[in-house]
Amino acid sequence: MSERTYVDIEAELTDQPINFDEDICLAENVVYIKPQTLIDVPMHYCPGCGHSTAHKILMEVVDEMGIQEEIIGVAPVGCSVFAYHYMNVDMQEAAHGRACAVATGIKRIMPEKYVFTYQGDGDLAAIGTAETVHAANRGENILVVFINNGIYGMTSGQMAPTTLPGMVTTTSPYGRDVKTQGYPLYISNLLANLPGVAYVSRHSVHTPNNVRKAKKSIAKALEYQKQGLGFCMVEIVTNCPSNWKMTPKQSNQFVEEKMIPFYPLGDIKVPEGK
Amino acid sequence: MAKVMGEIIIDIERCKGCELCFDACPKEAIQLSDTINSKGYQFAIKVNDLCNGCASCALVCPDAVITVYRKVDKTKRPVKVIEIED
Numbered sequence: 093m094s095e096r097t098y099v100d101i102e103a104e105l106t107d108q109p110i111n112f113d114e115d116i117c118l119a120e121n122v123v124y125i126k127p128q129t130l131i132d133v134p135m136h137y138c139p140g141c142g143h144s145t146a147h148k149i150l151m152e153v154v155d156e157m158g159i160q161e162e163i164i165g166v167a168p169v170g171c172s173v174f175a176y177h178y179m180n181v182d183m184q185e186a187a188h189g190r191a192c193a194v195a196t197g198i199k200r201i202m203p204e205k206y207v208f209t210y211q212g213d214g215d216l217a218a219i220g221t222a223e224t225v226h227a228a229n230r231g232e233n234i235l236v237v238f239i240n241n242g243i244y245g246m247t248s249g250q251m252a253p254t255t256l257p258g259m260v261t262t263t264s265p266y267g268r269d270v271k272t273q274g275y276p277l278y279i280s281n282l283l284a285n286l287p288g289v290a291y292v293s294r295h296s297v298h299t300p301n302n303v304r305k306a307k308k309s310i311a312k313a314l315e316y317q318k319q320g321l322g323f324c325m326v327e328i329v330t331n332c333p334s335n336w337k338m339t340p341k342q343s344n345q346f347v348e349e350k351m352i353p354f355y356p357l358g359d360i361k362v363p364e365g366k
Numbered sequence: 367m368a369k370v371m372g373e374i375i376i377d378i379e380r381c382k383g384c385e386l387c388f389d390a391c392p393k394e395a396i397q398l399s400d401t402i403n404s405k406g407y408q409f410a411i412k413v414n415d416l417c418n419g420c421a422s423c424a425l426v427c428p429d430a431v432i433t434v435y436r437k438v439d440k441t442k443r444p445v446k447v448i449e450i451e452d
């Protein structure tokens with residue numbers, strides 16, 4: 093890191109003095125600051141990617157609950173394969189799709205720790221369907237953060253099980269035809285039917301309000317894990333601007349107009365009496 | 367009434383110019399810069415003083431580059447006393 097601060101750099105670049113109000117910029121007036129648990133490195137995600145927002149809210153919850161030393165994460169394969177570079181908690185990399193199986197092992201050895209997996213839709217809903225469904229059916233006491241953007245992001249936008257009908261991807265250039273390629277997989281609704289599953293909820297991170305709701309939901313799921321209620325899953329419907337071939341703004345509009353009507357937000361299953 | 371004053375500081379070297387904070391800001395206080403940072407992205411800058419520290423921009427910012435401050439001025443205004451005659 094250079095000794096110049098970003099304030100200096102901005103002043104040099106814009107050729108004008110930066111007038112920060114020094115009365116306001118005090119430590120006691122902070123409303124929002126980057127979570128301490130998020131490592132201070134630039135993320136490799138594309139501009140506007142929902143993965144970064146999901147990382148951020150997950151680490152905010154860890155910060156607020158003060159469980160940095162007590163939480164173990166399992167990273168998937170996909171765009172978020174480097175999740176362990178950004179989250180300053182104990183992390184374990186799993187084979188493609190097997191994050192729930194790895195998390196099962198960790199949780200069984202260390203039942204006092206919080207365990208979460210962070211998986212995309214290619215990882216959780218395609219190659220790892222068996223592991224996910226069986227971990228849920230066994231009622232493993234873990235949290236699964238499921239990022240659903242309806243596409244394989246890392247490998248340049250192939251069709252995923254969660255791709256919307258009619259959506260154009262590199263492997264469905266005429267749009268997904270449900271007659272030959274099947275219907276999108278409602279993985280959250282599928283898992284909600286299993287008796288071992290305690291909490292399933294679907295959120296998005298495209299507006300400030302939805303970010304707040306998603307964060308609350310993750311905090312709730314970790315609380316249920318502490319009580320030992322069973323398998324918890326928070327699905328986050330998000331965007332993939334690069335592979336949807338859109339600007340971040342347009343992709344958020346697509347989430348609002350197409351994804352959310354198809355994947356309605358809200359709690360799908362809550363523990364009894366909660 | 368208490369006056370709310372807000373301030374944001376944007377880490378422009380980390381900003382990727384995704385423009386998501388523009389729509390989130392209710393006061394339209396953030397715009398894209400004319401210059402670029404060392405990675406070649408145009409970055410977000412604060413353009414007016416209407417910020418009230420609602421932190422909407424920081425919540426949607428994927429890279430958490432925005433730090434938000436809010437100060438509430440609680441000094442009371444002089445109260446005008448009105449005498450009511452019977």
